[in-house]
Amino acid sequence: MQKxxxxxxxxxxxxxxxxxxGFEMVDVEFVQxxxxxxxxxxxxxxxxxxxxxxxxVSEEISRLLDIEDPIPHSYILEVxxxxxxxxxxxxxxxxxxxxxxxxxxxxxxxxxxxxxTGTLSDYNNGIIVLKTNSxxxxxxxxxxxxxxxxxxxxxxx
Numbered sequence: 001m002q003k004x005x006x007x008x009x010x011x012x013x014x015x016x017x018x019x020x021x022g023f024e025m026v027d028v029e030f031v032q033x034x035x036x037x038x039x040x041x042x043x044x045x046x047x048x049x050x051x052x053x054x055x056x057v058s059e060e061i062s063r064l065l066d067i068e069d070p071i072p073h074s075y076i077l078e079v080x081x082x083x084x085x086x087x088x089x090x091x092x093x094x095x096x097x098x099x100x101x102x103x104x105x106x107x108x109x110x111x112x113x114x115x116x117t118g119t120l121s122d123y124n125n126g127i128i129v130l131k132t133n134s135x136x137x138x139x140x141x142x143x144x145x146x147x148x149x150x151x152x153x154x155x156x157x
Contacts (some may be wrong), residue, residue, distance in 0.1 A: 006030055009070040014041050017060045023053065026082040027089060030075075037075035039065075042082040049081045088147040094123040101150040104130060106143045111135065117150060 011028045018025040018041070026042040043049055043057055058079040065071070088094055088102065102120045110116065116139070118132035128139045128147075 003030060006070055009068070010039060010065070013064050013068060013070070014061055017057055017064065018043050021053070021057060023049065023057070026093075027087055030071075037071075037073060038078060039071070039075050040078045040080070042080060042086070044082055044086075054079045054081070084151045085148050088149065091123065091126070091141060094120060094128055094141075094147075097149060098122060101152050102130070102147055103150045104128070104139060104147045105145045106139065107145050108143065110139060110143065111137060 007028065007030050010030060011025075014025050014028055023043045023045045026044050027040075028042070029038065029040040031038050031040070041057070041061065043054065045053070058077060061079065062077055065077070088097060098120055100120050102118070104116045106114050106116070108114070116130055116132065116137060118130045118137070120128065121131045121136070122129035126141045128141060128144070130137045130139060
């Protein structure tokens with residue numbers, strides 16, 4: 001089975017499990033690193049996901065993956081929170097994190113740059129509005145290759 005079909009199938013399995021628990025499936029990755037395959041699920045819930053939540057979801061997903069067997073080779077299953085610098089992939093993610101610091105990478109340069117950092121100030125009709133130190137930039141959703149929250153360390157406190 002090719003990688004895209006595997007990713008689609010494991011995403012469906014993950015969605016069933018995660019939704020049944022009342023959690024949100026933020027992302028799924030199926031990647032090869034250092035010669036090993038990794039299947040990673042990133043999950044969240046209001047108030048944050050716990051280690052026990054991750055273990056419970058991991059056990060249930062593992063059971064279903066063993067039954068449905070969509071991956072024809074060995075892999076390592078990981079279930080975790082999306083972390084402090086979580087990726088923004090869906091339009092609802094951009095709406096949820098208005099007011100947050102973000103890093104956006106685009107397929108083509110916008111204002112001469114492919115990496116833009118600033119405050120996510122709005123999302124409307126497929127346009128992300130990013131306020132940087134020097135400008136307000138409108139970025140069409142389809143021009144974004146990756147986007148993530150950018151944690152701002154405050155060393156003054």
